[in-house]
Amino acid sequence: MAPGGEKVFWSFMFLLAGAAAQTIRYQFGSTCAVRGSTVILPCYFTPLKSFSPEGRQIPLRIVRVRWCKNHPICQGTTPSVYDSNSTAREPRFHYLGNMEAKCTLQIRDIKMEDMGTFRFRMEADNSAGHFTNPTGVTISVADLIKMEIKSSSNKSEVSRGQTVSLQCITSTCTFTHLEVTWRKDGHALPGNGSALQLGPLTAKDSGNYSCALTSNMETQSEPFSLQVEEKEEKEFKLPLAAAVTFGVLLVVTTLILLIFIFKRKRTAAGSPNIMRGEAEMKTDHIYSNVLPPLLEETGSQKQEVEAEEISYASVQFKHSKHSRKAKEESDPTIYSSVASRG
Structure with missing residues (x-):
């Protein structure tokens, strides 16, 4: 290979290596827009940091970014919708990126003539750093629609x-x-x-x-x-109503139970008074036979009490205040004979 041809060959290889290291990524390949709306085309890029012609490593720096419509490479004098080196820019197109990594484009008040494919291109201070992603983003525009x-x-x-x-x-x-x-x-x-x-x-x-x-x-x-x-709330109201109903029933049941217990006690307390009144009205002698318990003798022999003993006990009954004196004058003491058998 001739010396000149070898130089061109290696330069071409370095350009390919540089192109392989550079990337431009579009977030989506196509989108739709309604006439008059705003469209954002998210974009990110990785520039080539340096290249090495003839064994020397030379750093690269991005000096220009562009967005073009319907052009595969977007180089040279190709019309751009946005050009960082141009002051005559279309006001509807806004570059939301930078010179380092972000290349997002915003299109405001989009029109029917904006339909097409948009591509981003970065250019460095050496042509070895120029790069365009030909994929691009295709925009379609719709008119007279309802959301x-x-x-x-x-x-x-x-x-x-x-x-x-x-x-x-x-x-x-x-x-x-x-x-x-x-x-x-x-x-x-x-x-x-x-x-x-x-x-x-x-x-x-x-x-x-x-x-x-x-x-x-x-x-x-x-x-x-x-x-x-x-x-x-409905689910909460149902348990609440049930709880209120249960509480009312519990209170009513408790009251009924207390009234029943009170009446039972009152009835039981009145019974001795009735019996005592009946006893006071009787003036006859009351006799009762009392058998004493069996006595135990030594040797486990039992002996019965052979003699009858008569015991007298005086029993006094209280009478009402009005008839008490008359009762005591006529019959102050009532004797009871207690007989025991032998």
């Missing part, structure tokens, strides 16, 4: 305490980044994302929800009715 709301619960009635996510979508195309305005019963809600997180749900979350593109309120969706059922 729709899709609930994660797949139904409009949900239980208290649950968490629900409402998505603002359209069947015309699939979105990646949207600026959405959410409303509940006609009042704007905070946040501008395509998803609205609600929860833990309470009765206050019940209402009619709608969404629309912030840049085009004509895209507002039909109202989505969300009803939160107070399931937990």
Whole structure:
């Protein structure tokens, strides 16, 4: 190989090595946008740090970044929607990246003519560091659409305490980044994302929800009715009612039992008075036979008491105050003879 050809060959190999080390990553390959909305194309890149021509290592530095439309390489004099080296920039296109790793592009108030494929290119202070990812991101633009709301619960009635996510979508195309305005019963809600997180749900979350593109309120969706059922409160009221009923029954039962016990005691206390009154009215002698216990003799012999003994005991009965004196004058003492058999 000629010396000149060898030099070109190695330079080409170094360029291939540099290209292999460089990367540009798009977060998605295609997206859909509604006319008048804002689109964000997330992008990240890794530049070549250095290259080594003829054995010498030379550092590289990114000096220019560009976004082009419908061009495979985006080099030279190719028209750009954004060029860091140009002051004449389209105001609808905003570069949200830097010169080191991020290359995100934002397109505001997107139009029908913005449909196409957008590609990012980075350029270094040496051509060895130039690189374009030809894959790009393809944008399709839809017009005159209505947004729709899709609930994660797949139904409009949900239980208290649950968490629900409402998505603002359209069947015309699939979105990646949207600026959405959410409303509940006609009042704007905070946040501008395509998803609205609600929860833990309470009765206050019940209402009619709608969404629309912030840049085009004509895209507002039909109202989505969300009803939160107070399931937990109902479940709580049932045990409470049962507890109250049980408490009332317990109190009533206790009162009935106490009244019954009180009457029993009152009846039992009145019985001796009745018997005592009957005894006071009798003036006859009361005789009772008392047999003494058997006496034990030495040798385990038993002996009966052979003699009868008569004991007298005086028994006095109290009478009422009015008849007490008359009773004592006529019959003050009542004798009782007690006989014992021998």
